[in-house]
Each structure stands twice: as structure tokens, then as C-alpha cells.
Amino acid sequence: TKEDYKKEYGEKPLGEFVREIVGLDMNAAKEAFAGYLDETNLDSRQIYFVNQIVEYIVHNGMMKDLSVLQEPPFTDRGSVAEIFTDMNVWLGIRNVIEQINTNAVA
Structure with a gap:
């Protein structure tokens, strides 16, 4: 019931709870970042x-x-500041x- 859910998970949105269990489809994740993986001239570290x-x-x-x-593995080739010298690129990735x-909560 809704009460049981609230008792166990508090105010966590159901969509967020489901995402934590099943993850996100690889194709959906790659599509979300396609603008950076396919269309932006990123170097190998990026x-x-x-x-x-x-x-x-x-x-x-x-x-x-x-x-x-x-933390590793993200820092294996440098920190965010070292890898993304153009902060606009990093801010775009962060927006994704x-x-x-946000989509998980909606």
C-alpha cells in the first residue's frame, strides 16, 4: 500500500525507486549523451x-x-577540471x- 511504501522508503518518488532497481537502458543513456559522444569534438579522455x-x-x-x-573510475584519466577545460562542455554534460x-522523478 501507499502507507507501506512511505514507511519503508519515505518520500522517495516511485520512479526514482524503480530506476535504482532496474537501472536505465543502455540505448536510452547513450541517446541522452549522443550530443556529446557523436556531435561534439571530445578528446579521448573526455x-x-x-x-x-x-x-x-x-x-x-x-x-x-x-x-x-x-572517485575512480571517473578520475582514472584526470579530474573533471583537468579533463574539461571548456566548462561549457562540462556544464552541458551536467545538464544531461x-x-x-529529473525524468526518473517525473
Whole structure:
């Protein structure tokens, strides 16, 4: 029941709960980042970083805590600041992450 759900999971939106269990389809995740993987001239470190984000989101359904980006495997080739010297590119990628998170709650 709704009461049982609230008792067990609090105010967590159902869509977020489902995403945490089943993750996100690989094709959907790649499509969300296609503008960066296919259309932006990223170097190999940036592509690696974005692919790590895709893998994380496929497995976990979303990326609510961006602090994970400061840990391996994301930092295997450098920090966010080292990899994305053009902050506009990074902000665009971050917006995609936020949109994926928002879609889970909607």
C-alpha cells in the first residue's frame, strides 16, 4: 500500500525507486549523451569520462550524488577540471545528468 511504501522508503518518488532497481537502458543513456559522444569534438579522455557516466547511470538508474565523479573510475584519466577545460562542455554534460535524474522523478 501507499502507507507501506512511505514507511519503508519515505518520500522517495516511485520512479526514482524503480530506476535504482532496474537501472536505465543502455540505448536510452547513450541517446541522452549522443550530443556529446557523436556531435561534439571530445578528446579521448573526455569520451572515456562520458562513457563512465553512461555506465554508472545504466547500472544505477541515475546520478544524484555528483561527488562520485571525484572517485575512480571517473578520475582514472584526470579530474573533471583537468579533463574539461571548456566548462561549457562540462556544464552541458551536467545538464544531461540532471535531466536524466529529473525524468526518473517525473
